[in-house]
Each structure stands twice: as structure tokens, then as C-alpha cells.
Amino acid sequence: DAKTTQPPSMDCAEGRAANLPCNHSTISGNEYVYWYRQIHSQGPQYIIHGLKNNETNEMASLIITEDRKSSTLILPHATLRDTAVYYCIVRVGTGAQKLVFGQGTRLTINP
Amino acid sequence: EAGVTQFPSHSVIEKGQTVTLRCDPISGHDNLYWYRRVMGKEIKFLLHFVKESKQDESGMPNNRFLAERTGGTYSTLKVQPAELEDSGVYFCASSLRTGGRDTEAFFGQGTRLTVV
Numbered sequence A: 001d002a003k004t005t006q007p008p009s010m011d012c013a014e015g016r017a018a019n020l021p022c023n024h025s026t027i028s029g030n031e032y033v034y035w036y037r038q039i040h041s042q043g044p045q046y047i048i049h050g051l052k053n054n055e056t057n058e059m060a061s062l063i064i065t066e067d068r069k070s071s072t073l074i075l076p077h078a079t080l081r082d083t084a085v086y087y088c089i090v091r092v093g094t095g096a097q098k099l100v101f102g103q104g105t106r107l108t109i110n111p
Numbered sequence B: 001e002a003g004v005t006q007f008p009s010h011s012v013i014e015k016g017q018t019v020t021l022r023c024d025p026i027s028g029h030d031n032l033y034w035y036r037r038v039m040g041k042e043i044k045f046l047l048h049f050v051k052e053s054k055q056d057e058s059g060m061p062n063n064r065f066l067a068e069r070t071g072g073t074y075s076t077l078k079v080q081p082a083e084l085e086d087s088g089v090y091f092c093a094s095s096l097r098t099g100g101r102d103t104e105a106f107f108g109q110g111t112r113l114t115v116v
Helices: none
Strands: A009-013 A018-023 A031-038 A045-050 A061-064 A070-075 A084-092 A105-110 B005-007 B010-013 B019-024 B031-038 B044-050 B053-056 B065-068 B075-079 B088-095 B111-115
Touching: A009 A018, A018 A031, A018 A084, A018 A105, A031 A061, A045 A061, A045 A070, A070 A084, B005 B088, B010 B019, B019 B088, B019 B111, B031 B075, B044 B065
Parallel strands: A009 A105, B010 B111
Antiparallel strands: A018 A070, A031 A045, A031 A084, A061 A070, A084 A105, B005 B019, B019 B075, B031 B044, B031 B088, B044 B053, B065 B075, B088 B111
16 A cells, blocks of 8 residues: 655644645555544544545545645534544555554644 | 444453453444554554455464454454553454445444553
8 A cells, every 4th residue: 555644733723624635646546545533532533535536525525636646635614523633544445455544644623 | 323332442451361352343344354553653454354254364463362253243352361562452443345435444432451
């Protein structure tokens, strides 16, 4: 699986959009971009995933660049409960399904 | 619908003892995974079951760890004998499929294991 690079920490004001970047310059054509988050003392929580098109669900939006070498997770209206460590993970869409977690980005939402 | 449940939530045992962790996946999910985070480190994959078969056990640290999934429903992870470095949080996850749609993994709350 390709490696990802994320900033170790970010801050965002409550109510504003939180934009979390991720670089995955060695991503292969059959690898998807997944985002998970871990709120303190809980298990990781799935947020969203995509291959090459932008995706949106009730939690977030995922913007993938045309060359697929980077992506941005957008939380449109961040709340205090969005404070967590966010993980960007790339993996193939079929077959072996293990997730390779990096250090992630510790996002702090400030009141 | 119940999520992934893990038992116990916390366990404190002495070095050399045996501990068994249990995971109940979401009903209907054939894929079950074990992960763990030891102190200060990243979350690491341990193994993956498809029904009752071990699909990938490349992350199992050594032969003191034994995972089973009899009948393809719940799974157990036994550590025998436990060592101090086994302390950490053990997560279980399940997913409906491994390809196409519905591949996202849903995680349990984890079992915090402390070996003293």
C-alpha cells in the first residue's frame, strides 16, 4: 500500500470548515483513498473513501486532485465533537483489506 | 443495528497469565479484523478472517497470540503467556465485503489490556 503524508496537527474554529490535506504521491491506479478518525478512547470511525471522483456524504467531502497524488478531507461546519485524530489511508479496492495507519493529523476544534 | 462489540473493555493481568479477548462483529459481516495499538505507537493490523478462515495473519507478532473464529461468527484473541509489551488497546473491526462497495471497516471500542 502507498504511504501517505499528513500534517501532525491542525486547529480550526468551531463552525468553520476544516480542511485536512493528505499527500499520496505514489498511489497506484487501483488504490482508493480512505479517511478514518479516532476520537479519544474510541475505536477508529470510517468517514469517507474515493477513487478519483470527489465524494460527499453526511459527514464530510473528499476532494481528490486530478493526478490523484493528494486529497483533502473537508468537514464543512466543524464542531467540538470533531476533535480527533484523522487518518488518511490508501489501499487497493479488492483483495487484502488491511488498513495501514500512520500518525494521522490531530485536529483540534476551538470554541 | 448493533455495532462491533468487544469484551472486556478493560483487562489487567499479571505477566505470564492468559487473557482472551472477544469480538462480536456486525451481523452478516464475513470479514473480521484485529488491530492493536501499543503505547505510543501507531495502530497496527494483526489479522483478517473471512468467515472462519484466516485470510491474512501477517501482523500477528508471535506464537503467543492465537486468534480463532469458530463458525464464522464471533472471534477470540488469546494471549498466552502475556508479556509486558503486550499492553495496549486491541481493536476489532468488521466489514461486509472486501471489494466493490461496502468495504469500509467498522471498529469496536477496543479492549484495553494492561499486563503488570
